[in-house]
Amino acid sequence: MLQFPEGLKQKALEEAEKLEREGHEVFVSCSPCYGACDICLDEARAVGAEKIMHFGHAEFMQVKTDIQIEYLPYFSKISAKRARKMLKKAAEMLKKCGAKSVSLVYPIQHLHNSKMAKEELEAAGLRVLLGMGGKHVRHRGQILGCDSLAATRPKADAVVYFGGGKFHPTGIPSQKPVLCADPHIMDAYWITEEIKKAEKKRMGSLLLASKAKAFGILVSTKCGQANLGGARLAKKLLEKKGRKAAILVANELSPTSIQNFMLFGAYINTACPRINDDTEAYGKPIVNLADLKKLLELMV
Secondary structure, eight states, X not given: OEEOOGGGGGGHHHHHHHHHHTTXXXXXXXXXXXXXXXXXXXXXXXXXXXXXXXXXXOOOOOOOSSSEEEEEOOOOOOOHHHHHHHHHHHHHHHHHTTOSEEEEEBXXXXXXHHHHHHHHHXXXXXXXXXXXXXXXXXXXXXXXXXXXHHHHSSOOXXXXXXXXXXXXXXGSOTTXXXXXXXXXXXXXXXXXXXXXXXXXXXXXXXXXXXXXXXXXXXXXXXXXXXXXXXXXXHHHHHHHTTOEEEEEEESSOOHHHHTTXXXXXXXXXXXXXXXXXXXXXXXXXXXXXXXXXXXXXXXX
16 A cells, blocks of 8 residues: 655656556555554555555654554755755844854755755854754654654754745744745745744634633544543543533544534644644634643633
8 A cells, every 4th residue: 555645646656556567466545644643554454455655754653553564755856056055045044133053954855955954054154953853753853743842952043944835844933033944945034923923823722712611622543643542631621620522533633524513612632733723724713732731721
């Protein structure tokens, strides 16, 4: 069974044909894939697959299953010459704001390119530090959508995110200035204000949720996101505060899957913490399990 994140699904036929020429029977998962936490175990079991080849991500966790799982990270190829020019601009922006040291972070796609980024920033006179993330991270400086510890652990003046898009860097706390050095559009720009806006939005969700009388507690069955123990604890603590609560279970949590549960005024999310980025789509406040203590303190 081959599994690809959305951006790599165009490579599915090429990889399938390669393996078929070697004599394998090959299936391709077409279910949405949100990261290395989301392994297509159900699909593999349904067709009797002996192995899952998960493309695009580094290993997230050891999965207890009789199906072999192989992680095959995808590494981006960029123009080193153009990237160095862009990094010089980034270094000038960092020094202009008074930074002398930076915490360099990147997604797995830029593991190999991060060495060049570090060298270029150091050549510009900056001290470059690479922190280690949590238990699901495999490389120094690597961040995940759900784990930005590598950005905040080093004692640096600013954070540099070397990679494409805004999904990963908006998960970094705004305690330090955050600069994006994007080798896909070859530009450097500050993203600190956008991060602060996202943090304010999360605080707004907390305040709104504190007024709710009934809570839906979201549990994912994805192998890297399942947290039934956390959901049970949340239910117990909410009921102690006089609130009603029910545990809602699904493989894929989405606004459509829960929109008809009209009685809930808010949701507690025990799955991927980035789900609460989409509070507007759900139409009700979403509070991550990590913020449950703050929520309980706000309740009258």
